[in-house]
Amino acid sequence: MRIVNLTVDIDNPERIPTRFGYGEGLLEAGQKNEEVVALGADITGSVKADLFRDAFPDRFFSLGIAEQNHIGVAAGLALMNKIPFVTNYGVFLAGRGWDEIRTTVCYSNLNVKLGGAHGGISVGPDGATHQALEEISIMRCLPNMTVVVPSDSIETKKATLAAAEMFGPIYIRYGREKVPVITDESTPFKIGEAYCMREGTDVAIIACGAMVYEGLVAAKELEKEGISTMVINNHTIKPIDKATIIEAAKLTGAVVTVEEHQVMGGMGSAVLEVLAQDCPVPVEMIGVMDRFGESGDPETLMKAFGLCSENVAEAVRRVIKRK
Amino acid sequence: MAHQLNENELKQKARHYRRDILKMLYEAGSGHPGGSLSSIDILTVLYSNVLRHNPENPCWEDRDRFILSKGHICPALYTILSDFGYFAREELGQLRQYGSMLQGHPCMHHTPGLEVSSGSLGQGLSIAVGVALAARLNGTDIRTYCLMGDGEVQEGQVWEAAMSAGHYKLDNLCAIVDKNGLQIDGNVEDVMNIDPLTDKFEAFNWNVIEIDGHDVVEIGNAFLQASQFSGKPTMIIADTVKGKGVSFMENAPGWHGVAPNKEQLDAALAELEEEK
Structure with missing residues (x-):
C-alpha cells in the first residue's frame, strides 16, 4: 500500500x-x-x-x-x-x-x-x-x-x-x-493505484472524489475518541486497486465506503465486490440512498443527504461495533 | 486501386456476391438477407471502383474510410472483403459461429478491413463525421463513406449527425441511404414515415442525389458527382428493393432477418444463375 x-x-x-x-x-x-x-x-x-x-x-x-x-x-x-x-x-x-x-x-x-x-x-x-x-x-x-x-x-x-x-x-x-485541496504537485498519481492518506488500525475509510476530505476530517475527529482510522483515496473505480483495498481491510478489519453517488453500483459497490470475494469484513456505506437529488445550496444538500464528515464518523462507530 | 470494373463486370460481381450472401446465411442459420441484397450493388461499386483501399494493408493510413452503419447487413460486406482478399474465403462459412472472425454484427477487432464495430442503429453517420473532421484537420484527401438503412434514419442521432455534417460543410463525406422501403414491422411509410427524405437532408445543408440503387452505372456516377461537389456533404438516396435478386425475397418484410432453408437456398441460387 x-x-x-x-x-x-x-x-x-x-x-x-x-x-x-x-x-x-x-x-x-x-x-x-x-x-x-x-x-x-x-x-x-x-x-x-x-x-x-x-x-x-x-x-x-x-x-x-x-x-x-x-x-x-x-x-x-x-x-x-x-x-x-x-x-x-x-x-x-x-x-x-x-x-x-x-x-x-x-x-x-x-x-x-x-x-x-x-x-x-x-x-x-x-x-x-x-x-x-x-x-x-x-x-x-x-x-x-x-x-x-x-x-x-x-x-x-x-x-x-x-x-x-x-x-x-x-x-x-x-x-x-x-x-x-488535499494533495499537492508532488503527490503521486497513477490510474489504478489507490493510496493511503492517513494510517490507522481500527477501521479503513475508502473514499473517492471530494469525499476523501470528509473522510480525513472524520478520521481526525475519531482520533479524539481513541479510534485509529485509515483513509484511502480510491480515485480509480475501475480498474479497482484490489491489493490496496484488501490490505486496508486486513489491517483494520472494518471498512466504510464514502462517495457522492448512489450507493447502488458506485465506488462502494466496487469495493464490496472485492471484499466479498477476497476479504469479507463488516462494511458501512455512505452515499446517496436510492433517491434523487433536490435543489438547495451545496452545503445544505450535503448535510441533508448525509454526506458530511459527521455522517462518516457515525458510520465508523457503527462498523466498529460490528467487528 | 485495381482497374475499374465495367458495367458487365460489376453486375457479374454483384451476382456472385448475392450467391455468397445466401450461402453464408444458410450455413449460419440466421442473419439478414433482405438488406444485404438491397445494398450489395452499392457496395460492389463502392469497393470495386470508388474506395481507395489496400487489402494487403488494411490499416493503410491514406485509405478512404467506409463506415457500415446498418451493421446487420454485414454479410454483404464480408463477402466483398473476402473477395478482395482481406481474409480467406473459407471464413465465410463460419459466419455467426462461436470463435468466428465474422460476428453477427460487425466487430472491428475480429474482422480485417472493418473500420469500426456497429450494429446499434443510427451511430455510423456520427462516426463518419468525426472521421471527416479529422481528415480535414490533417489536410488529407481521404474520403469518408457511410451506408445507412431507411428505417435507420428514424433514429434521432442520424439527424444530429446530419446537422453537424452540414454545419461543418463536410464535402469529404458521402453517405448513402439504402432506401428499400421496408423494415421489420412492415413498410417504412407505415411504421414511421421518413419522407420527404431528399427535402429533409437538403434542409440540413446536404447535397442530395437520388438514384436507382441497383443500376451500377447510376451508382458510380453518383459517387463521382459526390467527390466533385464542393461545400456540402453528399447524401445518395438509393431507391432499392429489399431482397433484390431473389424473387420470393423481393419486397417481403419477412425476409429482413431470416435465413433461407436448403430448398429456398437452391431456388434462390437457381434464379441467380439464370440471370447470367
Whole structure:
C-alpha cells in the first residue's frame, strides 16, 4: 500500500473546484500533444473546456446540444488517431450517450476521453435533473472502460493528463463547486493505484472524489475518541486497486465506503465486490440512498443527504461495533 | 486501386456476391438477407471502383474510410472483403459461429478491413463525421463513406449527425441511404414515415442525389458527382428493393432477418444463375 503523507492543513484547506483542474489538464494535454482535440456541448465555459478552445480553436469542434452525436464524432476522431475529449455534464454525457459509449466506443475500444462535469448533488440549486449520481455505476460496468474520480483540483489535472497519455476509453468525474485541496504537485498519481492518506488500525475509510476530505476530517475527529482510522483515496473505480483495498481491510478489519453517488453500483459497490470475494469484513456505506437529488445550496444538500464528515464518523462507530 | 470494373463486370460481381450472401446465411442459420441484397450493388461499386483501399494493408493510413452503419447487413460486406482478399474465403462459412472472425454484427477487432464495430442503429453517420473532421484537420484527401438503412434514419442521432455534417460543410463525406422501403414491422411509410427524405437532408445543408440503387452505372456516377461537389456533404438516396435478386425475397418484410432453408437456398441460387 502506498502511503502519502498529508501536506495540507485539513482544518483550513484552500478550496478550488475540480473543474478548474480539468480545464488546466485539458489545456496542458493539448500543449503536449497536437493530436488532442476537444468537443463542445454548448456549456464550454461551465465545464472548463474553454481554456482549450481558446488556445486551440482549430482543434475544438462545437457540436451543440446533441450528446449522442458527440460520442459518435469522438469515435470517428479517435479512429483517425486523434485523442478526443468529450466534455459535458456527467448526467447527460453518461446517460444520454450510454449506448454510443457502450457499442461504438467501448466495444471498439476507441481512445475516447469523457470528462463528466457537475458530478454529485453538490451541483446544488439546479436540482435533481442536473446532479449526476449514477455515472460511476453505468460507466464502470462497460468492458474496456476506465473510471476515475479524483479528490481535488490538483488530482483532477493529473487525471486529465494521465487520460490523454493512456490508450482507451476513460471517464473522469469532476465537480462544479469549490472543494478542499488535499494533495499537492508532488503527490503521486497513477490510474489504478489507490493510496493511503492517513494510517490507522481500527477501521479503513475508502473514499473517492471530494469525499476523501470528509473522510480525513472524520478520521481526525475519531482520533479524539481513541479510534485509529485509515483513509484511502480510491480515485480509480475501475480498474479497482484490489491489493490496496484488501490490505486496508486486513489491517483494520472494518471498512466504510464514502462517495457522492448512489450507493447502488458506485465506488462502494466496487469495493464490496472485492471484499466479498477476497476479504469479507463488516462494511458501512455512505452515499446517496436510492433517491434523487433536490435543489438547495451545496452545503445544505450535503448535510441533508448525509454526506458530511459527521455522517462518516457515525458510520465508523457503527462498523466498529460490528467487528 | 485495381482497374475499374465495367458495367458487365460489376453486375457479374454483384451476382456472385448475392450467391455468397445466401450461402453464408444458410450455413449460419440466421442473419439478414433482405438488406444485404438491397445494398450489395452499392457496395460492389463502392469497393470495386470508388474506395481507395489496400487489402494487403488494411490499416493503410491514406485509405478512404467506409463506415457500415446498418451493421446487420454485414454479410454483404464480408463477402466483398473476402473477395478482395482481406481474409480467406473459407471464413465465410463460419459466419455467426462461436470463435468466428465474422460476428453477427460487425466487430472491428475480429474482422480485417472493418473500420469500426456497429450494429446499434443510427451511430455510423456520427462516426463518419468525426472521421471527416479529422481528415480535414490533417489536410488529407481521404474520403469518408457511410451506408445507412431507411428505417435507420428514424433514429434521432442520424439527424444530429446530419446537422453537424452540414454545419461543418463536410464535402469529404458521402453517405448513402439504402432506401428499400421496408423494415421489420412492415413498410417504412407505415411504421414511421421518413419522407420527404431528399427535402429533409437538403434542409440540413446536404447535397442530395437520388438514384436507382441497383443500376451500377447510376451508382458510380453518383459517387463521382459526390467527390466533385464542393461545400456540402453528399447524401445518395438509393431507391432499392429489399431482397433484390431473389424473387420470393423481393419486397417481403419477412425476409429482413431470416435465413433461407436448403430448398429456398437452391431456388434462390437457381434464379441467380439464370440471370447470367
